[in-house]
Amino acid sequence: MALTVSYFAWVRERMGVSEEVIEPPAGVTTMADLVGWLAARDARGALAFAEPARIRGAIDGVMAAPDAALGREIALFPPVTGG
């Protein structure tokens, strides 16, 4: 299934793109799976997702936990620093 994945802050810088459409294998069903798969995919993924504990995510526009099932649009980013 094709997923649209967007990246923010230093995750985007390390991935070198702000958004991409990907087709992970069938075994990738949760956000944690996706982060692990991206980390193993190539050098930029290994850099961006070297520390999965520092990665937050949203699924279809809603904040989600690592074990949440994937949707169509996934956002991956570091902890926030607004205000």
Place this chain on the structure above:
Amino acid sequence: MALTVSYFAWVRERMGVSEEVIEPPAGVTTMADLVGWLAARDARGALAFAEPARIRGAIDGVMAAPDAALGREIALFPPVTGG
């Protein structure tokens, strides 16, 4: 000794004047003495100082306790309600 006494808020309204120069007897040496003497002096004093616990005062521009010795300028007023 002549004292200048000023009144504020409802104390002023009940006294009917904002300021007066008075010459209390020698036994009046503290602010509490002065309040008691004003309460006994006439009907408007009796009205303004019927409840001495509700009266606050300043001596020569500085907030003072009831047992403080009198100065030259005394201000008498209710508890404050600013802000």
Place this chain on the structure above:
Amino acid sequence: MIHVAVQTDAIDVAAEIDRHDAGGHGASASFIGRVRGEDGLTELFLDHHPVLTEAGLAGLAHTAADRWGLAALTLIHRVGAMTPGETIVLVLASSPHRAEALAACEYLIDRLKTDVMLWKRETFADGRVRWVEPREGDQGRAERWD
């Protein structure tokens, strides 16, 4: 930069913010108190003491600026007759970080209720006139800071 004023003129909030903000502080907290038109109130009159009111405000301002290491503090209180919607008091507190500005602002507005020589008189549409009594809650809020 501490600016304290007691005035019968209307408080120009925008102008005061401009003056206060000239330094471009990291964090600015403010509080604006206005006359509420509840229960048919038509006028709020604030009586004050010509010496003690400003001295009291200046004392609070310096205490707050020292305690929280403020970069700037503006404290303006209006006195005399006001109508509903008009600004009674303006507090602006600035510091490099937010916690100090917010705490100073809250301290000042709490203390203004109990420590400064000001007395409120309310006039209502039906002709009633009454001097506002101190509220128990105000004393409690003010004492949190001791």
Place this chain on the structure above:
Amino acid sequence: MIHVAVQTDAIDVAAEIDRHDAGGHGASASFIGRVRGEDGLTELFLDHHPVLTEAGLAGLAHTAADRWGLAALTLIHRVGAMTPGETIVLVLASSPHRAEALAACEYLIDRLKTDVMLWKRETFADGRVRWVEPREGDQGRAERWD
């Protein structure tokens, strides 16, 4: 009256205060956060998520308005590139009485640090660029409200 915005344009504090204050609320508390020019900082860039950032701000605004029964709330966050002295965030909270306006203002600024999809990147005069890391203290301040 809740007004929430995420914008790349400069925040016009005076205009926002005018709009917010149209109702003549009894008490208004505000917080203004600005870019600090410490350590030779020349630019602050705020990255944001086109959907989640505004949704997060709106969620916080409604939570605060309900929790403290606010009469009006304005919450504006700038995103994109900014220079020292420029306003990053503006919070205006109004209620009949002061305690609610002050608490809501403090709640919002604390939660903005931890609950809204925004990321700060700092650029310095010597060419260094770094993404700001979350601070332990921010998490603690935000959790006070749980």
